[in-house]
Amino acid sequence: MPNEELHSPGYEIPPEMQNQVTVTTLDRIYNWSRKNSLWPMMFGLACCAIEMIATAASRFDFSRFGMEVMRPSPRQADVMIVSGTVTKKMVPQIVRLYNQMPEPKYVVAMGACASGGGPFKEGYNVVSGIDKFIPVDVYIPGCPPTPQALLNGLIMLQKKVERESLRTVRWYSREPAKPIPVPVLGPDLMDPRRYEEIRSYTLSKLSLQTAEEQTEA
Ligand code: SF4
Numbered sequence: 001m002p003n004e005e006l007h008s009p010g011y012e013i014p015p016e017m018q019n020q021v022t023v024t025t026l027d028r029i030y031n032w033s034r035k036n037s038l039w040p041m042m043f044g045l046a047c048c049a050i051e052m053i054a055t056a057a058s059r060f061d062f063s064r065f066g067m068e069v070m071r072p073s074p075r076q077a078d079v080m081i082v083s084g085t086v087t088k089k090m091v092p093q094i095v096r097l098y099n100q101m102p103e104p105k106y107v108v109a110m111g112a113c114a115s116g117g118g119p120f121k122e123g124y125n126v127v128s129g130i131d132k133f134i135p136v137d138v139y140i141p142g143c144p145p146t147p148q149a150l151l152n153g154l155i156m157l158q159k160k161v162e163r164e165s166l167r168t169v170r171w172y173s174r175e176p177a178k179p180i181p182v183p184v185l186g187p188d189l190m191d192p193r194r195y196e197e198i199r200s201y202t203l204s205k206l207s208l209q210t211a212e213e214q215t216e217a
Contacts, residue, residue, distance in 0.1 A: 026166060027164070027165050027166055030166060031161055031162050031163075031164055032162070034078075034104065034161055035066075035158040035161040035162055036065070036066035036158075037066045037078075038065075038066065038067050038078045038079050038106070038154070038157065038158070038161070039067065039069045039070065039071050039076065039077050039078050039079065040067055040070050040071070040077060040078070040079040040080070040081050041070070041071055041072075041073075041074055041077035041079065041080050041081070041097070041101070042070040042071060042072045042077075043080075043097070044081075044083045044084055045082065045083060045084025045085055045086065045087075045090060045113075045114075046083075046084030046085040046113065047084060047085075047144055048083040048084045048110050048111040048113065048114070048144045048145065049083040049084050050144070051083070051110075051111075051144045051145060051146065051147055051150060052081055052083045052110065052150060054147045055147040055150045055151060056068075056070060059147075060147040060148070060151060062150075062151060062154060065151070065154060065155070065158065067079075067154065074097045074098075074100040074101045075100060075101070075102060077101055077105075078101075078104065078105060078106060079105070079106045079107070079108060079154075079157065080094075080097065080098060080101065080105070080106070080107045080108070080134075081108045081110050081150075082094065082107065082108065082109050082110060082114040082130045082136075083110040083111065083114065084110075084111065084113055084114065085113040085114075085118065085120055085126055086113060086114055086126060086127050086129070086130050087125050087126050087127075088125055088126065088127060088185060088188070088189040089125070089185060091127055091130075091133055091183050091185070091189055092182050092183050092184065092185055094130065094133070094134070095133050095134060095180050095181075095182045095183060096182050098134045098180065099179040099180055099182070103170070103171035103177060104169065104171055106137045106138075106157055106160075106161075107130070107134055107135060107136045107137055107138075108136070108137065108138045108139075108140065108153055108154070108157060109129065109130055109131065109136045109138070109139045109140065110140045110144075110145055110150060110153065111140060111141075111142055111143060111144050111145050112141065112142065112143040113126070113143070114129065114130050115129055115130075115131075115136075115139045115140070115141065116128055116129040117129055118143055119143065127189065132191075133180065133183065133191070134180060137157055137160060138153045138154075138156050138157045138160070139153075140152075140153040181193055
């Protein structure tokens with residue numbers, strides 16, 4: 001963090017003291033350390049993942065931003081980069097991995113597919129964006145986004161982390177965070193949060209069908 005930013009606690013510091021002591025807020029130092037050690041989870045879904053791999057390699061090198069440690073385990077990761085087409089078959093696994101990540105955790109939707117379905121939107125086997133299932137912090141447009149675009153998205157995430165406050169962050173709230181119900185893949189993808197809606201829709205269709213059959217008889 002540059003000196004000017006660190007020395008901005010919200011009140012004036014005498015010039016003769018500025019190089020002797022650092023006065024800052026707890027939020028600022030807490031967020032500064034977190035934003036410079038965001039560890040992404042090592043997984044990719046489709047073509048966007050190739051760009052993510054390129055971003056980690058030497059030419060673009062996101063270790064410059066403290067993200068060099070891509071973790072193969074969700075239990076050691078801070079950032080889930082959803083890089084690629086989100087098929088219905090993969091959604092239960094993605095939600096399960098998200099639930100296994102400890103707080104604080106963030107999600108980046110990389111590319112058109114992860115953000116809204118992309119070229120496959122409304123296809124029989126894809127979902128229209130991962131944000132239908134898990135909360136997304138940063139969306140990156142493009143098909144595929146360039147490594148520069150991914151870096152820009154990650155810098156946006158760092159700026160979001162900088163703005164958080166210890167008093168309001170969800171992982172210190174009194175209520176324990178509830179895991180997201182893992183969708184079930186049967187003939188189609190079923191989100192447990194929509195069971196009641198699906199049930200009432202099915203019942204209304206059934207009663208309509210029964211009424212039609214009775215009229216015909
Ligand atoms: S957004 Fe484009 S490049 Fe990325 S996964 Fe979808 S089709 Fe592939």
